[in-house]
Amino acid sequence: MTAWERRVRLAAHPVAYPLVRAVARIGPVVRVPRVGVVVSDAALARAVLTDTAFTKTGPGSPADLWTPVVGPSVLLNMDGAEHAELRRRLADLFTPRAVADLVGRAPLVLERPLDLVAMTRRLAGAVIAELVGLDPGLAAGPAFAAATAVTGQVRLARPRLTASQIATARAAMAELTGPAEAAYRAGDPATVPGRMRSLGLSEHEARGAVAAFVLTGTETLVSFVPRLVALLLDTGWLDRLAADRSRTDDAVAEALRVTVPSPVMLRSVAVPARIGHLDVRPGERVVIATVSAARALGGFDPDRPHPPELRRLWFGAGPHFCLGMPLAMAEIRTVLDAVLAAHRERPWRIVRRRAAFGVLVPAYRELVLDA
């Protein structure tokens, strides 16, 4: 890992990050008081994610954390048949064609100097805005601020938000999701709220989904894209890719493995079960340390293939596998291709960077490139 990757993680989680890494050194499955059963191995993580004994709706699960803020029906806090049906109805918003259209309509301006954090925020904000029927201007600035205000309150050893945090988060989200009512009322099939209406879900539920898409679809990219470009510059790979485009997919996949924008996944034990050699009880919280499972392979090296158990684990596995992955990949490639094209003319270098403190998703606060 580069020194700056380490800095970005520690700025976000000065206590939790070293703790999670230390637990991985103890063993692949470890029960940690106040945190839960921590799984640090890729094959075991995959087994948990694809086993219905583990849910997203019990104590210590994502539902416990998010439902008070976004309501009950937003995929990431659902399970079973209802979850599958909502995903099915949303699926064709994420076909290769649909995501190419969405990303093609979003603004992409590469000025010099270039702050990649601000730029990714504009792009990702505009894309999500279109998807959920919001004004693009609102999604890039205020929406991102609202989302980080909510996620920034979450800590590993705090499975639920306090009443006052919930009130603050709901107010921030209400400002954001109010305008999405129009998309719901119009029943526009090109938007998430419109699709939810056709499924018979309420306006309240659709507003929650808008909040959830802004939460899942902006911070992850604003985290990843600048970290990707910084990694490529710090390791000399941006020059290699500028000379040989055919390696771009491998470099992006490897940067996802090294950065793991969504560093942990949470589950709750529904029925007595076993993870590796450890018996777990209903109501226990399971913390899948994706970051540890991915890091076990070593430092950034796009020449080394990923073993099958690790493949795309940073997007999850099983029924909750990241719905937005095709969209995320299209946005990543759009920015990276533009950065590479400009690099061929006048090579970029990093002139200024700062890590973001007190955030849930580790990120740069600013990453400024110039020639």
Ligand code: HEM
């Ligand atoms: C590099 C960027 C991204 C990463 C690393 C990422 C990662 C993940 C992961 C790990 C999960 C599964 C969580 C779990 O099982 O507990 C997930 C779910 C999800 N992601 Fe992404 N994501 C990214 C971008 C996006 C984007 C751009 C969207 C926009 C629509 C999105 C929408 C979602 C949704 C809606 C879910 C919930 C799916 C469900 O529960 O059925 N993600 N993501």
